[in-house]
Ligand SMILES: Nc1ncnc2c1ncn2[C@@H]1O[C@H](COP(=O)(O)OP(=O)(O)OP(=O)(O)O)[C@@H](O)[C@H]1O
């Protein structure tokens with residue numbers, strides 16, 4: 001990767017469209033070997049960025065999905081107790097005894113995503129995605145400090161493993177809770193914005209090549225405008241793609257006709273959102289389907305509601 005433009009070009013080649021800011025952040029993460037923390041609203045392409053980077057570099061992709069209660073045993077490594085027990089029984093049957101050194105050896109070590117990334121043989125570093133770190137308990141973050149700072153893991157029984165080829169680490173968060181300063185300090189940081197209308201349309205175009213231009217343009221524009229409404233779950237790029245794909249399958253050439261309302265389940269995911277989005281479209285039979293949607297703005301009350309404010 002020569003520079004940020006090169007990163008953007010390579011990501012484009014695997015259908016991930018980035019802006020200058022994200023391309024630079026990814027370039028620096030690769031070149032400086034520092035973890036990158038990506039934040040942004042749901043559906044802006046945080047997870048997809050890490051996946052695309054691995055594809056663009058033609059390297060191994062390793063994913064750690066975080067959730068409440070995630071433990072070191074699931075994220076770093078675990079001892080294979082069943083195999084240890086079997087080995088003890090076998091040794092007993094043969095009249096011998098296994099020592100702790102025998103039992104807590106590499107033979108009984110089970111790699112989990114982070115140790116797998118540390119022990120990756122290279123020569124191209126793998127991309128490790130630590131997805132939705134804000135969902136893990138905050139104590140879990142402390143488990144990552146050594147790895148994030150030194151690309152190593154200490155296993156008390158075996159010593160410290162340090163990566164030959166340090167992995168490219170991408171962490172994502174939806175800011176459902178604050179992360180430790182100590183974690184932020186160890187990472188580069190980038191906030192991903194929703195793509196501008198032209199790039200949003202290009203993303204949809206790549207994902208749904210069969211869709212017509214008017215459908216892509218009006219649907220992405222409408223989804224962009226709908227994000228400004230007071231919604232329980234603002235639609236992201238995935239929803240925009242689903243909507244255009246659904247309408248395209250139904251043969252719609254643009255954002256008109258009954259199917260527009262019939263498919264809003266792809267972009268509105270709660271009963272209240274259905275009502276709000278349907279109102280923004282203009283519910284038939286009163287007038288056109290796009291009754292209140294004039295392009296660019298929606299007529300329902302606009303108030304941007306952050307995820308935190310809703311919690
Ligand atoms: N810049 C982009 N280029 C190409 N596709 C994109 C881009 N941004 C988003 N997408 C598409 O949108 C979908 C949703 O993106 P993704 O799952 O990465 O969002 P996210 O930010 O991780 O959301 P969440 O916070 O809900 O996990 C992806 O599967 C991808 O198809």
Ligand SMILES: [Mg+2]
Pocket residue numbers: 046047048131172
């Ligand atoms: Mg994600």
